[in-house]
Amino acid sequence: MTDERFERWIAMLLRAGVLTAAIVVLAGGVGHLAKFGHTTPSYHPFHGEPHQYTSAKAIVAGAIRMDWLAVIQLGLLVLIATPVARVALSIAAFTLERDWIYVSITAAVLAILLYSLL
Amino acid sequence: MILLHLTPIVFAISALAGFLGALTGLGGGVVVTPALTLLLGVDLRYAIGASLVSVIATSSGAAAAFVREGYSNLRIGMFLEVATTLGALLGAYLSARIPTAALAVIFGIALLHAAWQSLREHAGGSVAETADPLTAKLKLYGSYPAEHGPETYRATHVKAGFGLMFGAGTLSGLLGIGSGALKVIAMDQVMRIPFKVSTTTSNFMIGVTAAASAGIYLKRGYIDPALAMPVMLGVLAGSVIGARVLMGAATKVLRWIFAAVVAVMAIEMIYSGFAK
Numbered sequence: 001m002t003d004e005r006f007e008r009w010i011a012m013l014l015r016a017g018v019l020t021a022a023i024v025v026l027a028g029g030v031g032h033l034a035k036f037g038h039t040t041p042s043y044h045p046f047h048g049e050p051h052q053y054t055s056a057k058a059i060v061a062g063a064i065r066m067d068w069l070a071v072i073q074l075g076l077l078v079l080i081a082t083p084v085a086r087v088a089l090s091i092a093a094f095t096l097e098r099d100w101i102y103v104s105i106t107a108a109v110l111a112i113l114l115y116s117l118l
Numbered sequence: 119m120i121l122l123h124l125t126p127i128v129f130a131i132s133a134l135a136g137f138l139g140a141l142t143g144l145g146g147g148v149v150v151t152p153a154l155t156l157l158l159g160v161d162l163r164y165a166i167g168a169s170l171v172s173v174i175a176t177s178s179g180a181a182a183a184f185v186r187e188g189y190s191n192l193r194i195g196m197f198l199e200v201a202t203t204l205g206a207l208l209g210a211y212l213s214a215r216i217p218t219a220a221l222a223v224i225f226g227i228a229l230l231h232a233a234w235q236s237l238r239e240h241a242g243g244s245v246a247e248t249a250d251p252l253t254a255k256l257k258l259y260g261s262y263p264a265e266h267g268p269e270t271y272r273a274t275h276v277k278a279g280f281g282l283m284f285g286a287g288t289l290s291g292l293l294g295i296g297s298g299a300l301k302v303i304a305m306d307q308v309m310r311i312p313f314k315v316s317t318t319t320s321n322f323m324i325g326v327t328a329a330a331s332a333g334i335y336l337k338r339g340y341i342d343p344a345l346a347m348p349v350m351l352g353v354l355a356g357s358v359i360g361a362r363v364l365m366g367a368a369t370k371v372l373r374w375i376f377a378a379v380v381a382v383m384a385i386e387m388i389y390s391g392f393a394k
Binding site for chain 2: 007010011012014015017018021022025026028029032033036037038039040041043044045046048049050053054055069070072073076077079080081082083084086087090093099101102105106108109112113115116117118
């Protein structure tokens with residue numbers, strides 16, 4: 001069975017990831033509402049988000065410029081990265097156990113996740 | 119409606135969905151999408167994008183607790199995630215090619231199934247009949263803390279379970295839901311893994327599955343920050359509170375009421391799909 005210590009790390013990683021994401025999203029949300037609270041958003045029909053909120057590079061650049069919507073997206077990126085980090089940590093756990101079958105299975109899951117993200 | 123008014127409303131709806139979703143085990147994401155589209159007229163694709171990120175938040179938050187309690191099985195979860203993440207890629211790919219009206223109908227059917235599933239009484243004590251050679255090879259067994267000390271179990275019908283997980287992943291990627299109901303069926307009823315292990319392992323898998331399609335949705339512009347913000351925070355807050363409320367006798371009544379509400383939403387979704 002997996003080392004208890006690793007399970008504690010995984011639990012901690014998940015909690016920290018979700019908490020960080022929530023704080024960043026909240027900060028971006030408050031900032032955006034303070035600035036654009038009186039605008040009327042339109043969620044119908046669908047038009048898709050502009051490029052600055054759909055690519056990781058542009059989101060980070062926007063967040064540095066204090067574009068609040070980009071800050072929210074950055075928080076969501078942290079959230080999406082949390083389960084990915086968990087899978088990566090599991091590779092380390094299986095490596096320590098020398099369970100090579102599960103090192104490769106977990107690496108396959110990580111590869112699929114990275115393929116979808118990048 | 120201006121953003122300053124809309125945001126608290128979306129937050130309240132999401133918090134309620136997260137709260138009831140955690141109490142009934144249905145998950146908040148599956149309820150938030152129809153609520154946003156039917157009540158607020160949000161386009162289905164924006165609603166799916168927003169609910170998908172809330173699914174990752176609740177799954178990761180809850181999994182943190184389950185991992186420590188020793189119920190979820192890391193190996194079984196990881197092995198089946200190969201199927202769910204591949205399925206999620208397919209689902210996310212298909213979602214851009216299927217008309218929204220058809221998507222609404224599929225969503226309604228998935229919702230009906232989840233409502234029905236949440237009402238079913240679970241028959242405990244599953245017995246493993248035939249040994250599956252893959253079980254030993256892939257170490258798909260374990261033990262969990264039962265009432266009278268640790269209890270061991272072994273998974274069976276590995277290939278069938280794996281196949282069903284691919285389907286659950288596809289549905290998750292297509293509709294932006296956790297598809298926890300289907301994951302639990304695959305583990306509990308097909309692979310004969312104890313119910314408690316199945317539900318917690320499913321919860322642990324949901325976040326990873328959702329992350330696979332969330333990246334694609336983000337790149338495609340389905341995730342609107344101003345909408346996803348109150349949805350994610352609302353569902354997260356609601357489900358954290360919901361998980362802390364004890365599962366008492368009152369939840370049985372609540373479960374029925376909630377299932378009825380979900381069924382009505384499901385029928386409305388299906389109707390809206392056909393009306394377009």
